[in-house]
Amino acid sequence: MQEKLAQTSSTTTTIAFGKLRGLSLDIIFVLCEEGKAMRTIDIANVIGKPRKLVYEYLRRMARKGLVNCEQGLWLTLGSADKIFNLLKGQQKDNTKITKRQHQDNTKTTVRQINIDLWINQYNPSEAEEVVVNALVEHYNRTGQAGILLQNPYDYYEHGIHLSPEDFNKARISLQNEGIITWGKYKDKAAWKIALKKDFLMRLKEFEK
Incomplete structure (x- = not known):
């Protein structure tokens, strides 16, 4: 998996993807699929998780340079967008x-x-x-x-x-x-x- 990712994205994206699990990937998917900045509560509602938990994950992801918050609205940054494209590619292969x-x-x-x-x-x-x-x-x-x-x-x-x-x-x-x-x-x-x-x-x- 890591070798495949390394061939299709930057080293930064490969490392980030390898460390991301569960809820972090769900958040990236929701933000990218919506295609717009979202409030914490709206992200939590889509995923079906408590707002406080989602907010803590968003803060961690912001420290990793995956998302950014402007005036209470969260949006993805470049690395997260690349990860989203990889996730979409995996879905096509998932039978x-x-x-x-x-x-x-x-x-x-x-x-x-x-x-x-x-x-x-x-x-x-x-x-x-x-x-x-x-x-x-x-x-x-x-x-x-x-x-x-x-x-x-x-x-x-x-x-x-x-x-x-x-x-x-x-x-x-x-x-x-x-x-x-x-x-x-x-x-x-x-x-x-x-x-x-x-x-x-x-x-x-x-x-x-």
């Missing part, structure tokens, strides 16, 4: 998630559920309805309550056609209401958004 998703999509479930009664009773926002509807359709098609994502923005490719701002607001609200879960998947190679089992049971009860 693990694609294979798992294909296996999910070939499964079928006997029971079909819908969210009409839930919408009528709880009057969710339009964005919340989009998120839940996409997850329920996935469940009906595959029998799986969750969708695996290559990155926090991959949701759009799975029928959740919302802007990052609208998606994050809806996601946080649905998490607080105990309807969905969100976060890194077991092996840390993917993100996962899923309907909670209790909520699925409620939807099934509506149909009785």
Whole structure:
């Protein structure tokens, strides 16, 4: 890995990438994918981590010359941009998630559920309805309550056609209401958004 990175980037980038792990890489990905400076709280909301923790990581990254803060807004610097390009290149070569998703999509479930009664009773926002509807359709098609994502923005490719701002607001609200879960998947190679089992049971009860 280090040899490959050394061939495609500067020594500084190679060293920085080798030392970065987990949340630091997530922060770089979010800032670069957004393409604009962001507040700490907005970064934390996308990643799904506490604001204080994200802020501490941002401070460390600033000392390494990866990010900079101007008037409360964080943006990436040159080394971080190179790391982001390397991450994107790795994603194209990563077939693990694609294979798992294909296996999910070939499964079928006997029971079909819908969210009409839930919408009528709880009057969710339009964005919340989009998120839940996409997850329920996935469940009906595959029998799986969750969708695996290559990155926090991959949701759009799975029928959740919302802007990052609208998606994050809806996601946080649905998490607080105990309807969905969100976060890194077991092996840390993917993100996962899923309907909670209790909520699925409620939807099934509506149909009785």
